[in-house]
Amino acid sequence: MSPSSVHPSLHTRLCSTFGVRFPVIQTAMGWVATPELVAGTANAGGMGFLACATLRPEEADRAIARTQELTDRPFGVNFLMEQPGAADIVDSIVRRKVRAASYSRSPNKKFIERFKAAGILCVPTVGAPRHAVKAVELGADVIVCQGGEGGGHTGSYPTSLLLPQVVDAVDVPVAAAGGYYDGRGLVAALAFGADGIAMGTRFLLTQESPVPRATLERYFEADVPDIQITTEVDGLPQRVIRNEFVERLESGSAIARLARALQSGLAYRKMSGAGIFELLRSATSMRQNEKLSRTQMLMAANAPIFIKRAMVEGHPADGVLPSGQVAGVIGDLPTCQELVARIVEEAESRLAALTKEGGALASAG
Numbered sequence: 001m002s003p004s005s006v007h008p009s010l011h012t013r014l015c016s017t018f019g020v021r022f023p024v025i026q027t028a029m030g031w032v033a034t035p036e037l038v039a040g041t042a043n044a045g046g047m048g049f050l051a052c053a054t055l056r057p058e059e060a061d062r063a064i065a066r067t068q069e070l071t072d073r074p075f076g077v078n079f080l081m082e083q084p085g086a087a088d089i090v091d092s093i094v095r096r097k098v099r100a101a102s103y104s105r106s107p108n109k110k111f112i113e114r115f116k117a118a119g120i121l122c123v124p125t126v127g128a129p130r131h132a133v134k135a136v137e138l139g140a141d142v143i144v145c146q147g148g149e150g151g152g153h154t155g156s157y158p159t160s161l162l163l164p165q166v167v168d169a170v171d172v173p174v175a176a177a178g179g180y181y182d183g184r185g186l187v188a189a190l191a192f193g194a195d196g197i198a199m200g201t202r203f204l205l206t207q208e209s210p211v212p213r214a215t216l217e218r219y220f221e222a223d224v225p226d227i228q229i230t231t232e233v234d235g236l237p238q239r240v241i242r243n244e245f246v247e248r249l250e251s252g253s254a255i256a257r258l259a260r261a262l263q264s265g266l267a268y269r270k271m272s273g274a275g276i277f278e279l280l281r282s283a284t285s286m287r288q289n290e291k292l293s294r295t296q297m298l299m300a301a302n303a304p305i306f307i308k309r310a311m312v313e314g315h316p317a318d319g320v321l322p323s324g325q326v327a328g329v330i331g332d333l334p335t336c337q338e339l340v341a342r343i344v345e346e347a348e349s350r351l352a353a354l355t356k357e358g359g360a361l362a363s364a365g
């Protein structure tokens with residue numbers, strides 16, 4: 001497919017803002033959006049975001065460098081502005097001239113100012129219309145608007161109700177997220193006024209995804225109703241595949257939960273290299289921002305450990321499986337190249353069919 005042969009409706013503001021061929025974003029997923037996946041997306045003509053919220057600053061720096069070795073196309077980095085070592089990750093993003101930075105909770109004005117001064121695009125994810133307006137006031141260049149169908153932390157607005165309100169409320173490019181997986185979804189999002197789509201779960205289920213086979217099988221087996229919202233992982237609403245681990249979390253007593261939170265808190269300290277004070281500062285900042293209980297605050301700081309068990313170590317019954325509801329309708333494992341090309345082709349044929357039908361209707365009238 002040569003650039004000139006792409007349907008003009010698919011060359012949106014999202015493409016020109018990021019400098020990519022297609023209006024398709026691969027969103028960040030902790031432990032999943034590795035340099036290989038991000039470069040796979042970038043080389044396929046989309047915009048990938050590297051997951052750094054689960055990495056130490058020096059690991060994040062290496063992952064950015066590795067991605068730059070694997071692709072010369074634009075990509076972005078995702079991190080939590082309140083995570084231990086966040087300022088060092090900001091340094092890496094600026095020093096290595098990454099195209100964009102994505103974040104969601106608790107934006108830090110100083111970090112955003114540094115990105116703006118360095119020409120790095122700010123791409124927050126929002127789950128409610130008022131958050132979109134606030135994010136633009138704080139400097140967002142692109143908004144990812146995630147409906148409740150989406151995987152990981154998610155809100156209660158369904159995509160179909162959130163998206164039109166967000167596109168009406170802001171004038172920066174908007175990428176629709178939460179439930180997208182094909183070319184029909186892309187055309188529908190454009191019809192709503194979005195500038196493209198952003199997908200997590202669909203990219204988790206690709207050849208470049210690092211997720212072990214045993215865990216991928218759980219995603220393929222899940223039906224839409226099995227993919228539910230729980231607040232037991234870290235106190236915030238998070239959409240996951242309901243499994244044995246989540247059942248245990250939800251049925252445990254407050255004391256059992258606190259014991260588990262303390263236990264994995266120690267494991268997280270080891271993994272993140274964070275000192276106890278840094279860890280507490282990070283957890284306290286989340287607590288202030290999200291009004292969490294003390295147990296939830298501890299769990300929030302170490303939830304990555306629960307996710308790692310399933311997504312890296314390959315124990316799907318023993319950890320958290322963040323997922324969009326869309327996993328319930330996905331049954332294949334294409335390469336990023338195949339996936340993006342298929343979405344674009346499907347979108348083009350839908351657009352052609354709509355134009356033809358519209359033309360027929362118009363001439364009949």
Ligand SMILES: Cc1cc2nc3c(=O)[nH]c(=O)nc-3n(C[C@H](O)[C@H](O)[C@H](O)COP(=O)(O)O)c2cc1C
Pocket residue numbers: 027028029030032051053054078103104125146149150151152153177178179180198199200201202204321322323324325326
């Ligand atoms: C396994 C997994 C891990 C995720 N981790 C993160 C993360 O680290 N940071 C983040 O901002 N969003 C994270 N998300 C949310 C995704 O970036 C994205 O917004 C969401 O998956 C979109 O909905 P979809 O799954 O229906 O495509 C995660 C989602 C999944 C499925």
